[in-house]
Amino acid sequence: MKTLSGKTTLWLAITVLSAVVALGQGGGQRGAGQRGGGQRGAPQQGAAAPNAAGAAILQKACSSCHGADAIANYHFETPDGYRDIVNNMIDTGAPVTPQELPVLVDYLFATYGKKPAPGSSPQATAATDPGKAILDSACTTCHGLEGLANHAYESREPYESLIGNMIAYGANITDVQIPVLAEYLLKTYGKKPAATNTAAATPDPGKAILESACTVCHGIDGMANHNYSSKAPYESLVKSMVAYGAVVTDAQMGPLVDYMFKTYGKK
Numbered sequence: 001m002k003t004l005s006g007k008t009t010l011w012l013a014i015t016v017l018s019a020v021v022a023l024g025q026g027g028g029q030r031g032a033g034q035r036g037g038g039q040r041g042a043p044q045q046g047a048a049a050p051n052a053a054g055a056a057i058l059q060k061a062c063s064s065c066h067g068a069d070a071i072a073n074y075h076f077e078t079p080d081g082y083r084d085i086v087n088n089m090i091d092t093g094a095p096v097t098p099q100e101l102p103v104l105v106d107y108l109f110a111t112y113g114k115k116p117a118p119g120s121s122p123q124a125t126a127a128t129d130p131g132k133a134i135l136d137s138a139c140t141t142c143h144g145l146e147g148l149a150n151h152a153y154e155s156r157e158p159y160e161s162l163i164g165n166m167i168a169y170g171a172n173i174t175d176v177q178i179p180v181l182a183e184y185l186l187k188t189y190g191k192k193p194a195a196t197n198t199a200a201a202t203p204d205p206g207k208a209i210l211e212s213a214c215t216v217c218h219g220i221d222g223m224a225n226h227n228y229s230s231k232a233p234y235e236s237l238v239k240s241m242v243a244y245g246a247v248v249t250d251a252q253m254g255p256l257v258d259y260m261f262k263t264y265g266k267k
Helices: 004-037 041-062 068-073 081-091 100-112 122-126 130-138 144-152 157-168 177-189 205-215 223-227 232-243 251-266
Strands: none
Touching: 081 100, 081 130, 100 223, 122 177, 122 251, 144 177, 205 251, 223 232, 223 251, 232 251
16 A cells, blocks of 8 residues: 555656646747747747638638638728628628627638738728729629629719619618719729820811712712822813712812822822
């Protein structure tokens, strides 16, 4: 009995001593980490913990209805876009508690959020067009934005009608946001006016005379057969048409002949 008691006492002493040594080493490592030396891994593990928690919440709450990877299509510039998506999913039944919401939003933004370009300032990134922010938060919860390329309208009204249809389907857009969003859609996807062509805007006076004086009796397609190398034959042609009743004044003769030679003459 004495021998057994002695062995038991020895075993307990060794166990306690080992625990004290391990505790001392752990405390030393923590202290080293706090001072910036020794174990570098501890802060990284602490930073990784929220990411792991956010990934777990995403998998638990979202994968019951759709693949969790669907969120990879959304690249918002601020966490607000992800917060709106999560709130919408909560409204449709996603099991996310108020405590889990910020953890999940932080994880989504850190993982999928749009990162600022190198050298850009946070102020520049934050100064996003408000219409784009509304579009990103209100429309991408149900579909992507690629289809907007098919909506090339010339004014804001068709975009307002489109927004009204989306609101009817559940898009969270207020009355105040409608004109802001419509303006952004027009600016981004709207039909651009054709470049002004000065030459086209100011027709050649000879062309106007040709179209008004000659098309009364016949078309002008036959002019392609009059391929002369000087102006004189065109002047003779015009005079013969005047003899048949074409209304061309003496003042109009010069511009008409010049146009005919320039357009149909032999180059």
